[in-house]
Amino acid sequence: MACENNKLLLRAYFDGELDAVRSVEFEEHLKTCTQCSQELREQQAMRDSLRAANLYERAPEGLRARIRASLPAEARPQPIPIPRRPVLEWLAVAATILIAVFLGARVLPNIGGQRENLVAEEIVASHIRSMQPGHLYDVESTDQHTVKPWFDGKLDFAPPVIDLKEQGFPLVGGRLDYVDHRNVAALVYQRRKHFINVFVWPEESKTAKLPDVQTIQGYNLVSWSHDGMHFCAASDLNIAEVRQFAGLLEQ
Amino acid sequence: MRDEIRAPGQAGGFEEVVLPHLDAAYNLARWLVRKPQDAEDIVQEAYLRAFKFFGGYQGGDARSWVLKIVRNTSYSFLEKNRPVELAEEFDEKIHTDVVEQPGAETALLQSADSRMLREALDELPVNFREVIVLRELEGMSYKEIAEVKGVPMGTVMSSLARARTQLRAQLIRLRTKEEQGGLRK
Numbered sequence: 052m053a054c055e056n057n058k059l060l061l062r063a064y065f066d067g068e069l070d071a072v073r074s075v076e077f078e079e080h081l082k083t084c085t086q087c088s089q090e091l092r093e094q095q096a097m098r099d100s101l102r103a104a105n106l107y108e109r110a111p112e113g114l115r116a117r118i119r120a121s122l123p124a125e126a127r128p129q130p131i132p133i134p135r136r137p138v139l140e141w142l143a144v145a146a147t148i149l150i151a152v153f154l155g156a157r158v159l160p161n162i163g164g165q166r167e168n169l170v171a172e173e174i175v176a177s178h179i180r181s182m183q184p185g186h187l188y189d190v191e192s193t194d195q196h197t198v199k200p201w202f203d204g205k206l207d208f209a210p211p212v213i214d215l216k217e218q219g220f221p222l223v224g225g226r227l228d229y230v231d232h233r234n235v236a237a238l239v240y241q242r243r244k245h246f247i248n249v250f251v252w253p254e255e256s257k258t259a260k261l262p263d264v265q266t267i268q269g270y271n272l273v274s275w276s277h278d279g280m281h282f283c284a285a286s287d288l289n290i291a292e293v294r295q296f297a298g299l300l301e302q
Numbered sequence: 303m304r305d306e307i308r309a310p311g312q313a314g315g316f317e318e319v320v321l322p323h324l325d326a327a328y329n330l331a332r333w334l335v336r337k338p339q340d341a342e343d344i345v346q347e348a349y350l351r352a353f354k355f356f357g358g359y360q361g362g363d364a365r366s367w368v369l370k371i372v373r374n375t376s377y378s379f380l381e382k383n384r385p386v387e388l389a390e391e392f393d394e395k396i397h398t399d400v401v402e403q404p405g406a407e408t409a410l411l412q413s414a415d416s417r418m419l420r421e422a423l424d425e426l427p428v429n430f431r432e433v434i435v436l437r438e439l440e441g442m443s444y445k446e447i448a449e450v451k452g453v454p455m456g457t458v459m460s461s462l463a464r465a466r467t468q469l470r471a472q473l474i475r476l477r478t479k480e481e482q483g484g485l486r487k
Binding site for chain 2: 058059062063066067068089092093094096097098099100101102103104105106107108109110111114115117118119121122123165169172175176179180229232267268
């Protein structure tokens with residue numbers, strides 16, 4: 052049982068809902084409060100068991116196809132032609148575009164931000180899913196010369212694969228993943244009992260630029276670009292170690 | 303400018319926005335109604351509804367939007383076919399009456415296996431099962447869960463706390479039962 056005063060804080064902390072400052076404050080409290088740290092251990096034990104139990108029920112084969120077939124025909128991909136418009140209407144369209152561009156220049160940074168949030172959330176979701184048994188890798192190998200060729204023909208780019216075993220972050224495998232509307236490479240590294248997923252995809256003009264460091268639901272994300280590739284490392288490891296790892300990989 | 307407008311199957315259209323969340327949709331329905339065939343029917347119906355309302359989708363978190371529809375479809379299904387399950391209350395007095403012994407529980411919770419967890423979660427009332435599934439299996443934030451359930455974030459926090467207490471009690475009960483069963487043999 053958590054101590055009465057900190058019940059709410061403990062829950063929010065456990066669920067990664069506290070901001071950085073209050074997390075640090077609560078961690079200070081944890082050092083001295085045996086009640087709270089005991090409660091946190093129990094909650095963590097239950098969460099670990101839940102995650103290890105593989106309770107996620109994926110949609111059965113065929114459901115996707117059945118849903119596609121049941122949707123009205125217009126749901127399926129096909130361009131809808133617009134009838135030709137007279138000149139005046141085109142002028143109106145042009146004016147609308149001008150206004151939109153003008154407004155867009157003011158509003159767009161926010162929209163861009165929203166999209167990055169979506170990508171970051173996708174990455175966290177992929178990371179969480181990968182932690183469920185059997186989802187971590189498609190190719191299980193500690194050998195970079197096995198992992199790298201495995202991606203051949205599965206992606207339209209060749210992700211750089213290096214092992215960091217000697218630096219304490221051994222490579223354990225790789226898999227295909229899907230982020231920001233494209234297939235990406237996910238490389239899996241291990242640190243003690245924690246896993247780090249590194250998502251790699253080529254930078255394009257439309258690639259969302261993720262913040263260098265961010266924390267979502269308690270997971271730490273570090274992003275960077277190098278040689279035309281975008282990288283995002285996600286893990287439940289503490290932020291310092293994720294940054295250290297990113298630094299090693301970047302070199 | 304091209305002579306076409308955005309069709310539902312194109313970038314940002316229904317297929318691209320809604321279909322990727324099919325696993326999440328099925329997982330939620332499957333845990334809410336507990337029967338695979340019912341879950342499939344519900345997801346299919348929810349997707350038809352989603353398609354119908356897609357015009358009203360304003361962008362934003364598509365997964366929450368889809369799951370909200372799946373949730374409502376599941377609850378309507380239960381209301382119509384198994385109203386008893388919606389009325390189910392967990393007897394907190396009996397079930398949470400466990401001896402608080404620091405440390406002992408941690409080991410017990412760690413040793414719970416997949417079958418036991420499934421059983422424990424299955425036996426929770428539907429609204430508690432729901433928050434555990436959204437938080438722990440789907441990894442959603444309080445804000446996202448609040449959106450799916452259509453309740454304030456504070457309500458999410460308190461039902462999550464109660465759900466966890468009950469899940470824990472349930473696990474301990476199952477575990478103790480098993481140990482006693484083992485002893486009798």
